Amino acid sequence: MAQQVMLENKKSLMVRILPKVIKYFFVWGFFLINFGLxxxxxxxxxxxxxxIFASPFGFPExxxxxxxxxxxxxxxxALYLWNSFLVTMITIVFCLxxxxxxxxxxxxxxxxxxQFLYILFVIGITLPLQSLIFPMFFRMHELGLRDSLLGIIIVYTALNLPRSVFLLVGYMKSIPREMEESALMDGCNYWQIFMKIILPLSKPMLATTGILIFLSTWNEYVFATVLLSSDANATLPLGLANFQTAYTSQYGLVSAGIIISIIPILIVYIIFQEQVVKGMVSGAVKG
Amino acid sequence: MAQKNRWTLVFFAIPTLLFYFYFFISPLANTFYVSFFDWDGLSEQFFVGLNNYIELFQDPIFYSALWNSFYWVILVVLIQIPIAFFLAYFLYQRVKGFRLLRTIYFVPVVTSSVAISLAFSFIYNAQFGILNSFLNMIGLGDLTTDWLSNPSTAVTAVAIPFVWQFIGLMMIILYSGLQAIPDDLIEAGEVDGVNAVQKIIYIILPSMKPVLSMCLILAITYAFKQFDYVLLLTGGGPVYLTEVSGSYMYNQGFSENNYGYGNAIAVAMMVIVVIIAFVINKIFKTDD
Structure with a gap:
C-alpha cells in the first residue's frame, strides 16, 4: 500500500517536472545556440x-x-557604414x-x-524580385547609374514600392473620412488634407513600412554586388563580402568585420524592438 | 470634383506612376521580352522564339536547381517550423526571461545574409570550425569533412543558415497565432483531462491551421527568393550541385553572359512562385 502511494507520488513528480525540464532545456538550448554563435x-x-588554431573556443589571451x-x-x-547609412535613409524617404x-x-x-493600377502594384509583392536583376542592371547601365549610390537607391526604392503601397493603401482605407469632409467644407485643398490629416494619421503604418524598407535595404546583397563595382561605393553587406575575399584566411579580422557590420542594426533593433518585430510580421504575413 | 482638384490628384499620382513604370513594370516586361532572344549582353540580340524555354525544359541542371529549392522548402517544413512552433509554444506558456529569449531568437532575422554566411563558413571550416571540432570532441572524428565541398553534405550545409536565420520570424508568427486561440477552448480541454501531447495535437494545432498555412506560403516564397547563401558560400558548386533556381539564373547571366537564357529562368521562377502561392491560397480559403 505504502509502496503504491510512493510510486504514485514519484509518477506525479515525473509528470510535473519532466515537461518543465524539456521546456527549459529547449528554450534555453536554442538561446545558447544563437548567443553562442x-x-x-x-x-x-x-x-x-x-x-585561433591553437584554441578555437578559448577566451582570447x-x-x-x-x-x-x-x-x-x-x-x-567606416566608409561602407556611411554608404549604407546614406542609401538606406534616402531610400526610406524616397520610397515613403x-x-x-x-x-x-x-x-x-x-x-x-x-483597381487596375492597384493590382499593378500588388503584383510586385508575390514575384521573386531577383527575377528583375538583369533588366535592372541594363537599365542602370543605360542611364550611367550602374556604379553609383543614386542608382542603387533607385533600385531599392522600386523594389520596395509594391509592398509599401499595399500596406499604406490598406491602412489609409481604414481611416474614417469625416475629418477630411469637414476640412473640405472649410476650404482646404487636397494637398492640405494630405499633409495635415492623412499623413499624421498614417504615422503608425508609415513607421512599420519605413522599418521594413530599412531592414530590406540595409541587409541587401544580391543587387548591390551586381550594381556596385567600385570599392568606394560599396554598401555594408557588399563591403563585408569583398573584405572577406581580400583577407580570406585572416579569420580574426573577418570576425571583427562581421561584428562591426552587425552592431548598427543590432542597436536599431534593440531600440525599436516592438516595431521591428511587428513590422517584420505584418510584412511577412501581408506581403 | 473641381478642375483644380483634379490636377492636384494628377500631381499626387504621376511621379510615382512614372517611376514605377520606368523602374519596375518596364524591367518586368523586359524580362519576358529578352527571354525570347539569344543575347550575350553586348552584341545584337537574336530572336530565337521559344528556344530558351525548350532548352530550359531539357536542362538537367535547371531541374536539379529546382529540386534544391524544393529541398530548402522541405528543410524549412521539417526543421524550421517545428522548432519555431515549440519555441513559440513554450514561450506562450510563460517562461522566465521571455523578453531576453525573444530578443535573441530574433537577432538572426535582422542580421545580413553576408554576416551569417561568413559565420557559417567559420562553422564549416575544416581547420578550426565548430562542427568538426565538436565531432572530434565527442569521438565522431570519422564524420568530419569539408562540409561545403563534399558533394553529399554541400546541399544541406548551404541551406542550414537559411533555415536557422528565420526560425525567430516563424516563432513570432506562430506565437501570435497561439495568442489568438480563445482561452476557453484550452480550458475546456484541460477540464476534459487531456495531457500535454493531446492538447497540442487535438486543440492547439487544428485551431492554428490558418497561421500554419501562412507559414508554409512564407517558407515557399522565401526559399525561392533567397539565394544569397548559395552565392556566398559555394557559388553553386561543386559542379552545379548546390545551385538553386535563383543562383542558377544569376550565374547564367552574370557568369556565362547568357542573358536570354537567364531571363527565361527568371520567368520560370516567377510563374512557379505565382502558381504555388495561388494554389496554397485556394486550399487555405476553402479550409477557412
Missing part, C-alpha cells in the same frame, strides 16, 4: 590566426581592439514619399482604372 565570432575577433581598428581603417568599413502620395490617391478617389 555570435559570442564565438566576437571572441574570435580578438584573436590572431595562431591563437588579451582583449586588444587592433582587429577592429584595422577593419575600420584599412578595411574601409512616392508610396504615400500614390496610396492617398488609390485609397480615397474613384476613377477609371483605379
Amino acid at each position: 555570435f559570442f564565438w565570432i566576437l571572441m574570435t575577433a580578438f584573436k590572431d590566426n595562431r591563437e 588579451s582583449y586588444s581592439f587592433e582587429n577592429f581598428l584595422r577593419v575600420l581603417t584599412e578595411g574601409n568599413m 514619399t512616392l508610396s504615400a502620395t500614390m496610396s492617398y490617391v488609390l485609397s480615397r478617389f474613384q476613377f477609371k482604372g483605379r
Whole structure:
C-alpha cells in the first residue's frame, strides 16, 4: 500500500517536472545556440590566426581592439557604414514619399482604372524580385547609374514600392473620412488634407513600412554586388563580402568585420524592438 | 470634383506612376521580352522564339536547381517550423526571461545574409570550425569533412543558415497565432483531462491551421527568393550541385553572359512562385 502511494507520488513528480525540464532545456538550448554563435565570432575577433588554431573556443589571451581598428581603417568599413547609412535613409524617404502620395490617391478617389493600377502594384509583392536583376542592371547601365549610390537607391526604392503601397493603401482605407469632409467644407485643398490629416494619421503604418524598407535595404546583397563595382561605393553587406575575399584566411579580422557590420542594426533593433518585430510580421504575413 | 482638384490628384499620382513604370513594370516586361532572344549582353540580340524555354525544359541542371529549392522548402517544413512552433509554444506558456529569449531568437532575422554566411563558413571550416571540432570532441572524428565541398553534405550545409536565420520570424508568427486561440477552448480541454501531447495535437494545432498555412506560403516564397547563401558560400558548386533556381539564373547571366537564357529562368521562377502561392491560397480559403 505504502509502496503504491510512493510510486504514485514519484509518477506525479515525473509528470510535473519532466515537461518543465524539456521546456527549459529547449528554450534555453536554442538561446545558447544563437548567443553562442555570435559570442564565438566576437571572441574570435580578438584573436590572431595562431591563437585561433591553437584554441578555437578559448577566451582570447588579451582583449586588444587592433582587429577592429584595422577593419575600420584599412578595411574601409567606416566608409561602407556611411554608404549604407546614406542609401538606406534616402531610400526610406524616397520610397515613403512616392508610396504615400500614390496610396492617398488609390485609397480615397474613384476613377477609371483605379483597381487596375492597384493590382499593378500588388503584383510586385508575390514575384521573386531577383527575377528583375538583369533588366535592372541594363537599365542602370543605360542611364550611367550602374556604379553609383543614386542608382542603387533607385533600385531599392522600386523594389520596395509594391509592398509599401499595399500596406499604406490598406491602412489609409481604414481611416474614417469625416475629418477630411469637414476640412473640405472649410476650404482646404487636397494637398492640405494630405499633409495635415492623412499623413499624421498614417504615422503608425508609415513607421512599420519605413522599418521594413530599412531592414530590406540595409541587409541587401544580391543587387548591390551586381550594381556596385567600385570599392568606394560599396554598401555594408557588399563591403563585408569583398573584405572577406581580400583577407580570406585572416579569420580574426573577418570576425571583427562581421561584428562591426552587425552592431548598427543590432542597436536599431534593440531600440525599436516592438516595431521591428511587428513590422517584420505584418510584412511577412501581408506581403 | 473641381478642375483644380483634379490636377492636384494628377500631381499626387504621376511621379510615382512614372517611376514605377520606368523602374519596375518596364524591367518586368523586359524580362519576358529578352527571354525570347539569344543575347550575350553586348552584341545584337537574336530572336530565337521559344528556344530558351525548350532548352530550359531539357536542362538537367535547371531541374536539379529546382529540386534544391524544393529541398530548402522541405528543410524549412521539417526543421524550421517545428522548432519555431515549440519555441513559440513554450514561450506562450510563460517562461522566465521571455523578453531576453525573444530578443535573441530574433537577432538572426535582422542580421545580413553576408554576416551569417561568413559565420557559417567559420562553422564549416575544416581547420578550426565548430562542427568538426565538436565531432572530434565527442569521438565522431570519422564524420568530419569539408562540409561545403563534399558533394553529399554541400546541399544541406548551404541551406542550414537559411533555415536557422528565420526560425525567430516563424516563432513570432506562430506565437501570435497561439495568442489568438480563445482561452476557453484550452480550458475546456484541460477540464476534459487531456495531457500535454493531446492538447497540442487535438486543440492547439487544428485551431492554428490558418497561421500554419501562412507559414508554409512564407517558407515557399522565401526559399525561392533567397539565394544569397548559395552565392556566398559555394557559388553553386561543386559542379552545379548546390545551385538553386535563383543562383542558377544569376550565374547564367552574370557568369556565362547568357542573358536570354537567364531571363527565361527568371520567368520560370516567377510563374512557379505565382502558381504555388495561388494554389496554397485556394486550399487555405476553402479550409477557412
